[in-house]
Amino acid sequence: MKARNLLLPMGMVLAIAAPAYMRTQDASTGDLEAVKAQFVGHYELVIYESFRPNGEVVDMNYIGRILYDEHDNMSAIGMPKDLPARARESSELVQGGFAYWGKVSFDLPNGIVIHHVEGSPTRGSWPGVDNIRYFEFTDEGLLKLSLKNAEGQTTGTLTWRKIES
Numbered sequence: 001m002k003a004r005n006l007l008l009p010m011g012m013v014l015a016i017a018a019p020a021y022m023r024t025q026d027a028s029t030g031d032l033e034a035v036k037a038q039f040v041g042h043y044e045l046v047i048y049e050s051f052r053p054n055g056e057v058v059d060m061n062y063i064g065r066i067l068y069d070e071h072d073n074m075s076a077i078g079m080p081k082d083l084p085a086r087a088r089e090s091s092e093l094v095q096g097g098f099a100y101w102g103k104v105s106f107d108l109p110n111g112i113v114i115h116h117v118e119g120s121p122t123r124g125s126w127p128g129v130d131n132i133r134y135f136e137f138t139d140e141g142l143l144k145l146s147l148k149n150a151e152g153q154t155t156g157t158l159t160w161r162k163i164e165s
Helices: 002-039 083-088
Strands: 041-051 057-059 062-068 073-080 098-107 112-119 130-137 142-148 154-162
Touching: 002 098, 062 154, 073 083
Parallel strands: none
Antiparallel strands: 041 057, 041 062, 041 154, 062 073, 073 098, 098 112, 112 130, 130 142, 142 154
């Protein structure tokens, strides 16, 4: 008899709490789907800024593209604007920039997009690594992806503009 009395209140708690939990799950799933939809598209790099420990902001003078698709895939490529000129001036192989691809996931409470690197011809150590980027969509429709160090300080920001079809 005592066990039944314990089950009844627990059942009532579950009956009351389950709809609230399901609404929370639906809301976060809806938020995730909305964020994913906002990411989908091709972007061009507007500016890549590096933030030095002394407070100096350096324009890295890069061009690039990033792509997010509706199947949770991404790819990114970027290079210094002066790379072709440097290559013309040298008989050596001149390299620079970044290129990689992989799957994408999100940590919405922390404003993070995670690039799960599957391959990178420019960084041999990146496959299998998670490139964590703190994201923000600006009022101007730009996508800002920031890198942070272990202390949580922003060390760089890549600002992207969606390429209209």
